[in-house]
Every structure is written in C-alpha cells, then in structure tokens.
Amino acid sequence: MSTMILGSIMALSSSNWVYMWMGLELNLLSFIPVISSSSNLQETESAVKYFIVQTIGSGILMVTAMMVLNSSMFSLNQSVYTSIMCLSIMLKLGAAPTHWWLPHVMSGMSWMNCMILATWQKLAPIMLAMSTITCLNPITVVLFSTMSAIVGGMGGMNQTQLRTILAYSSIGHLGWMLMATISSLSISILYFSVYCAINISIMFLMNKTSQLKSVMNFSIMNMPNSSFMSLSFLLMSLGGLPPLLGFAPKWMVFMTTMDSLLLIPMLVLIVGSLMNLFYYLSMVFNFTLSQNKPWHSNTTSSPLLSSILMTISGPLFLVVTM
Template identity: 45%
Template sequence: MPYFFLFLSTLILGSIMSISSNHWIFMWMGLEINLLSFIPLVFSSSSNQESEASVKYFLVQATGSSLLLLGSLSYYFNTNLLISSSTFFIILSVGLMMKMGVAPFHFWLPQVMSSISWFSCMCLATWQKVAPLLIINKLYMMEQNKMIMSISLLSVIMGGIGGLNQTQLRPLLAYSSISHLGWMLMGAFLSTPMMIMYFLIYSITTLSIMWILMKMQKSNNSVASLNSNSLPLLTLLMILFLSLGGLPPLLGFLPKWGMIQIMSFHNMLLMGILMLSFSLLNLFYYMNIFFNLMLTSAPLIIYKEKQNIFMISITIISTLSICIFPFIMIYAMILLHKPQSYWNFMFYSWNLIRSSSNLHKTINSSSISSTWSPSSKSPVM
C-alpha cells in the first residue's frame, strides 16, 4: 500500500490531538482524523470481507462521533434547553463507549475484527482505545459514577460469556478486549496511573500474541489451526494467552491485583470480587485452548526463518518481566498506603543525610588543603 505510512502517521496524530485538547470540538476533530486514517488501513487488500468490515466500522464510529458532537454542542449551548448537565455527560459517554466497543455497545467489535487483517486488529485492539479512554478519564476522574461502574461490570460479564463458545481467534481476542476494557474503564475514574499501567500491560501482551499469529501467517481464524506450528512458539503463545487471561503469577494478573487493591481502598470490594469472578471466564476459555493444543497429536514443524528470532524476543521480553514486576508492584503498594507523616520523616531524614555528607566532604577538603599548604612545610635548614 503506497500511502501506508501517511495514514499511519495521521492515525497517531489524530489520537494525540484528541488527548492533548482541552476543547470538545478539537477532541472531536482529532477522533475524526483518526477514523478517516484507520479506514484505508482496514481496506488495504480490497477484499469483500474487509470492505464489509470497513463499512461497519465507519457506521458505528460515525454514530459515536455524532453523539459526541451532539453532547458537546448541547452542553455549550445549554442556555435554552431544559436538560440537566448530567444528560450531556451521558450522551458524551455513550458516544465514547460506542467508539471503544464497551458493552452494551460491543456487538460490532467481534464482527469487525473477524474480517480484517492482523495488523488492523493490532491497531483496533490497542491504539484505537487510547483517545476515548483518556477522554472518559478526563470526564470522570476521581468521581464514583454509578453508570460507569455498571458498564464496567457489564463489559467484564459480556466479554467472559461471549468468548466461551468462540472457536475463532480474532473474535476470541475481541471479547477478551471487551473484558479488559471493563477493568480499564473502572480505573479511568479511580486511578489514572493504574489505568495506564493496565493498558500498557494489556497492549504488550495482545500485541505479542497478534504479532506471532501474523508472522505465522494464520489467515485461518480457527483455533484448531494452531496445532501445526513449532513447539517453542506454541509454548510462548500459550504463556501469553494465560497471561492475558490473568493467571497468577503471570504479568496479566498484576494489574487486576492492583485494581482490586484500589477498589477495596474506595470501599468497592464487592464490585472487585464480581469483576474478578467473571474474569475467570476469560481464563477458562484460554486454558481450554491450552489443553486442547497440548493434548493434540498433530506433527510439529520446527521453523528456522530469521524473522522468528524477533517474534521470540518480543514474547520472551513480555513474559520474563514477571520476574521483576511483582517486586516493583509490592513495593509500590506498600508506598501507596504510607501516611503523610511517613513521607515528612523520610524527607527530613534524607535532608539530614545529605547535610551530613556535605559537611563531611567540606571538612575533608579543608584538612587536605591545610596539609598541603606551603605554610605547613618544615623550614629549610
């Protein structure tokens, strides 16, 4: 595709414009630039399936953009309207959630992802969520909104139930994305750093899985087609799937654990237990894939292409971080629960240590200079 890098750069530019804007019109413009740049990437091979997927994606995104524009303009010109301000935020939230594919506005996402290429799936599952998610974070930051809480729980439920009977890879990853969006949406108004950390870990794991499947040239969507690949890649792929499902002590469990800690801090432990319980459905169908593939007796092919070195490197990096990340997470959780007096004591202690060190250096330097001064030399006989 000759204009691939042009559309990719404008895709990134549109999201950055939406994130960095403080006005609703510019946020809407950035999302529209992002939309118009992503459709040519979806329609890269000009197949009938991609044409259908691009039309579905355009209609859904256009509807979400219309709701976003309606809510922002109505909020701006609300002097002659008998509507409360909360209604505007509901309209804005529905438009943004429709763009992301959050339940109950998620029915288009598995259908679109099942008909597009792996690269388009990588963009749709990760980068296309960034701008709407951060805009929702600006709307509801540190505000316990019951609508967002209900939609977060519903997304986790629908993402778990929808993937149970799936035998296709792309729709399976789409329902997994819906479930993880519920957790990220909960973090959008509870803890922005935890939401960003959750999104980064989810993106690393999902991109690694899709990159391996793309390099394996899996045009076949069926899960059963995975059993004809090399054993090392298959093992790494299954580790990534289990990490995406949230199996401890893999990397995918750690952001869920952090979210449970924050939800319990905000007296939302019951909501956290419900979300964690329905997240076990994701882990169930990933372990079902794992056991089905490990127990099959299909012949394994050992690949020797140079491009597999890069795939293995990405996967190893994304899985080996489980050795370091738990200690960082535990240390961060300990620090989050420290009172302000602890930080005052640490600040004064650190200043005292620095002052003592500087005083010691000053005394040493003065003693050295006095030792080597000409006046200290013995007189010549």
C-alpha cells in the same frame, strides 16, 4: 498511517471539543483505507461497519457538546449530558452495552489491522473516557465496568474464531480499566499499557507464523514449538494467570478497588476474568492436543525467550511498582 497517528495526537492534546472531535475524525478517516486496502470482501465489510459505528459515536459526541454549550435552551441536568457523552465514548471504544460491533469488525480483519484496532485506535477514546468519567456518578461507572466484564467473559465462551475471542477479551479488559479510573487514573493507564504490550505480542506472532483463524484449524498448522510456547504464555498472561505479566495490573486494580470498599463490583470483575481465563486455558489445551509432532525445536529461540521474559516480568513488575 501518519495522519491516523496525527489524529490521535491531536485528539489527546486538544483543549477544545471541536479540535478533539476533528482529531477523532481524522483518525477514523485515515484508518478506513488501511482496513480496506486488500481485495478481501470481509475486510471491506468490516471497514463499512467500523465507519458507520464510529460516525454515529462521533455524531452523538458532537451533538452533546453543542447541547452543553447551549444548555440554556435545554432543561436537562448536567449529569445527563455527561452520561450521554460517556455513552458515545463507550460506543467508540466497544465497551458494554455498546459492544455489539467489535467482534463482527475484528473477525473480518487481518492480524495487523486487529492489532491497530485493539491498541492504537483505543488510545484517544480511552483517555477521553478517563477524563470524562471522573465527572460521572460512580454508580454509572461501576455499571459500565461490570457489564463489560460479564459480556467479555460470557461472549467468548462459545467462540472458535481467535479474532472474535480476542475482541471479547478486549471488552472484558475495558471493564477493569474503567473500574480503575474510580480510584486511580495512573493505574488505569498502566493497565492499558500492559494490555497493549501483550496484545501486540499475540497478534504480531500470529501474523508472523500463520493466518490462523479458528482453533479447529490449528492441527494442520506447522507452527514451530518456540512460537507455540510463546503463544500459550501470552494467552495465559492476557487472561491474568499469576505469575505472568497480565496478573500484575489486575492485582493493582484489585487492591485499589478494595480500598474503595467496592466489594460486589470487584467480585463481578473477578468472575468475568475467570471466564476469560477459562477459554484461554481451553484454547491452550486444544493447541497442545492438536500438536502431532515431537517436542524438539529446530527454529530460533527468540519467541521462546520473549515468553520467558513475559513470565519473569510479572513478579518483578509488582515488586517495582509496590
């Protein structure tokens, strides 16, 4: 874990392509033993898939950087180099159209490893993407963003495994973060921070209460009412339902994007977000209908208090930032 954190810090603070690549590789080679530390065959398979995909992305990134340094040997435009480099970063992030590996990898991991993959492991690549994407044509950025939003919305429709649904949700949220980089880099960083806070809360709650894998198995779980309420609030906040916390950064991205007159891409992002919210609400309804015990709480109220704070912090967040 220490070398994994060190690798991300090294990649973020480097001013050289070689040091940045070394930081990403150090982070990758440190996370692989964390995934495969258990004797579960599914986690070992996820570790192998993750290693292969990340190695391909790092290889493409390094080759492109070498081509830029020796551009006199290749008769390619500078925008071609930047597009290939950005595509390799999209592969490492799991954004569309290179999203195919993320749901398969997350579906075989434990909740704590899913939390690390969805938050910390995205930190260095997404900061690199934000700094690289400013050199791209805005049409290319809009294409990546809208594809991620649509894939994240449609991909989670027919899923029953909660980890896979959260993976497609991550793809959809990446579309919003990429769209925010066109107009405001600070809003994109703020969106990523709020997303990490909600995601960590969901996965920590699931790891603490149960080993829940699918919606159908929820009826046999003995989840406390306070934890159930917290999970419902967090899922709706992740979908961006007002006045919860997850709505605030989406509203800020919407305002800045409309100032840039990007009406049609913004409509595509909203449609993808509505599809995300649809299957989140479906999950909450399934959870509610499968609860076969009376609504009385005999547990501590700290998870319920956290969900109430998530509800109140959304409007306060908008008032403070605007």
